[in-house]
Amino acid sequence: MTRALIGSRRGTIVGALLFLGGLVLPFVVYPVLAIDIAAYAIFAVAFDLLLGFAGLLSFGHALFWGGAGYVVTILMAKAHVPLVAAAAVAVAYAAVCALLVGGIAIRTAGIYFAMITLALAQLQYFFAYQLSDWTGGENGLQVSGRGSLFGIDLNNDRLFYYLVLAIATLAVLLVIRVVRSPFGFALEAARDNEQRAISLGYHVNRFKLATFVFSGTLAGLAGVLFAAGNRLASLDGVDWHTSGKIVMMSILGGMGTIFGPIVGATIFETLEYFVSKTLVGNKTNLIMGTLFAIVILVARRGIVGEILARARPRSS
Numbered sequence: 001m002t003r004a005l006i007g008s009r010r011g012t013i014v015g016a017l018l019f020l021g022g023l024v025l026p027f028v029v030y031p032v033l034a035i036d037i038a039a040y041a042i043f044a045v046a047f048d049l050l051l052g053f054a055g056l057l058s059f060g061h062a063l064f065w066g067g068a069g070y071v072v073t074i075l076m077a078k079a080h081v082p083l084v085a086a087a088a089v090a091v092a093y094a095a096v097c098a099l100l101v102g103g104i105a106i107r108t109a110g111i112y113f114a115m116i117t118l119a120l121a122q123l124q125y126f127f128a129y130q131l132s133d134w135t136g137g138e139n140g141l142q143v144s145g146r147g148s149l150f151g152i153d154l155n156n157d158r159l160f161y162y163l164v165l166a167i168a169t170l171a172v173l174l175v176i177r178v179v180r181s182p183f184g185f186a187l188e189a190a191r192d193n194e195q196r197a198i199s200l201g202y203h204v205n206r207f208k209l210a211t212f213v214f215s216g217t218l219a220g221l222a223g224v225l226f227a228a229g230n231r232l233a234s235l236d237g238v239d240w241h242t243s244g245k246i247v248m249m250s251i252l253g254g255m256g257t258i259f260g261p262i263v264g265a266t267i268f269e270t271l272e273y274f275v276s277k278t279l280v281g282n283k284t285n286l287i288m289g290t291l292f293a294i295v296i297l298v299a300r301r302g303i304v305g306e307i308l309a310r311a312r313p314r315s316s
Contacts, residue, residue: 014259029273043218043246043265046175047249048260052255057113057247062238063121065237068091068220070238077143078134084149094221098219103209106205144231146231164225190202245268
């Protein structure tokens with residue numbers, strides 16, 4: 001389904017519409033919310049690569065998202081390291097963590113894989129909670145500013161959003177390139193029939209580990225942009241609820257579609273923000289859960305996935 005989408009005229013149109021929507025987004029919603037949406041879009045695409053194409057369900061991706069967010073914030077707030085240098089270290093931290101966690105988790109499958117990633121992610125949560133002198137504990141850790149890049153003042157929320165949008169665009173194009181490469185074909189073959197892929201000579205665990213590391217690194221990059229955008233790293237970022245949230249975003253938009261998780265992240269973040277501002281704001285989780293359940297019942301493939309499935313018979 002995905003290759004049919006991204007390799008066709010429809011795929012080009014969908015991608016162009018999403019990009020155009022991204023260009024006008026900070027004029028429609030609050031710029032910091034736009035930053036959050038773009039960051040979560042990267043996170044959702046990274047997760048979709050793992051779940052939609054490798055068939056690996058991780059309940060611990062908050063480890064990379066929130067962990068990298070803490071690293072970039074600590075370096076900027078405590079050591080006064082510039083944003084770009086701090087971001088590079090934070091993304092490297094996410095990559096190393098993904099290599100370690102993936103090296104352990106890929107030896108298992110199914111619910112065992114999910115539980116191992118969850119358990120290891122929760123270890124980081126407890127460390128972040130206990131090391132309050134560094135992380136700020138329950139209050140989180142703030143930075144006063146983002147600095148500048150090539151003379152551009154990154155403290156301007158709208159300008160920083162467009163930097164995030166540019167990075168998100170490159171990240172999505174990179175994921176598309178990976179999916180359409182021989183690596184992507186081998187990955188899907190292993191997902192659909194692992195034993196057959198092994199019999200054909202594929203080193204399945206190597207493909208899984210490489211995908212896990214790539215996904216975790218992209219999730220870390222997204223977490224860096226989110227933390228820098230909000231000038232804050234908090235326990236919410238490393239909590240298991242964030243891992244569950246990204247699962248919901250991916251399923252809501254449509255797993256294995258690349259563009260679907262972007263739509264899912266946009267809808268989820270936007271609704272969550274505006275619902276929380278209404279009279280029923282204290283029941284936001286209930287409302288979001290109900291919405292998620294309705295979508296799954298009506299569109300089991302997710303919003304974008306269902307649209308593609310229904311449009312397929314009419315496509316050329």
